[in-house]
Amino acid sequence: MRRFEGRTALVTGAANGIGRACAERLAREGASVVIADVETDAASALAASLPTALAMPCDVTDSRSVEVAVAATLDRFGRLDVLVSNVGVASGVRFADTDDAEWDRQVDPTLAGSMRVIRASLPALLESPGGGAVVATASVNGLQAFGGVAYSAAKAGVINAMKNLAVEYGPLTRGTVGQDGGWVRFNAVAPGTVETRVWTSDAAGRADLEHMAQLHPMGRVGRPEDIAAAVAFLASDDAAWITGVTLPVDGGLTVGPLLHMPGGS
Template sequence: MTATRRFEGYGVLITGAARGIGAATARRLAGEGAAVLVTDVDLAEAEKTAAAIRELGDRAEAFTCDVGERTSVEAAVAHAVAAFGSLDVLVNNAYGCTPDAPLFEDESDETWARDLDLTLTGAYRCARAALPHLVASGRGAIVSVGSVNGLQDFGNHAYSAAKAGLVSLTRTLAGHAAPRGVRVNLVAPGTVRTTAWEGRDTDLELAAALYPLGRVGEPEDIAAAVAFLASRDAAWITGTTLCVDGGLLAVNTGFRQAVRQRGEA
């Protein structure tokens, strides 16, 4: 449990929260006093995350939510409001990411549509359902988890396009929601050590060498940034994209290493 209780009395809904960044964010916000609805398509894993939070004396419930289905999203939002009395923070973390085909022309419509639907349209569905309640809370905030893929080329056409779309949606929704008292921001992580990288320790080591800060991210790094943007500490911040990427986008480490090696040759 963290010492600061910035979210005492808050009701929070997090999508894709059974593991990884979503689970770390649930732990962080609950540890700061929030009642957290841990939602995921994998209810069994979501319940494990919620149970671990409760064991620490904090408040969390698990609920099934498929961001690809409007009725599922609306049910999750309604449950959060009924269970916690309000919905103050929405964290859009669920996504879809399918490996690219070897050639762009071999990509299927189904793959493209699925990744965009889960990553971008899913966030839209959640924001649409949550917004009236966030307005009513008087302190509402939406934080979406984007990616450096939405800002620069790191592969994954559909996933990257969806994450770029989230950056734009963050700006336009921030403009719409600001007069209603709701802030909308986005965190753009670099490489983060999650279950998506299980069994790929060598790849993570190679990736770490490209980060100016010398390591890949941990889920807790992203959770801390989400907590900041969701809190009143960020009360005058909306429509922004916060890169949490170990300096990846700011410094071309690979280029600098190549130049240094050539100079030493």
């Protein structure tokens, strides 16, 4: 499939993990891809491995940095069709110990950062022939209580923002029904546990991963590629009549309590 031939995609947090898999998937399907990340060496290495890509230093907590990344995208590729807003910051700090600084450390990049990137990208996305598409990486934490109040509340905020933006920038509100562009679709994915460095960088995290596999009815944790496949679908014309939704990509984690015994009937 080459669903993004001739199109440009900007992916934030693209140097590692889920963002990296999204960038690789979109590139494989023909997109020119902007790898926007604070880890500039990893971003450059990834960009060099893709057919048409640009690495951009980008910190989503800094409006100016985000604006520069979007401007560089337009400079280099002349258009922006797809935005994957993927940065999120979690921590194991308990709620009682979450002071204002810790709250901001998680919520600012996760929620406000996502809004900064969307706001800066909107004028270009509205120019995209056929309509622009935004896909945000939310989390199952934004849907149900899996722990981590600040992170979860921020992800729930992202999910709600996608709904409101879907209406505000849909063809009906924009007065562009039937036109080839002038509107943007907004969707999110809500990953379950995905094997990235967030988990694999220490022994405790790796042990957690083994435990988490038993909570997902599919019997394994996710791979970054599982999430990238869903992101590419929602960003593509295959999802032309889908906007404002959050698609759980979670191996069944959120379908309900896991009451069945493994191997039982």
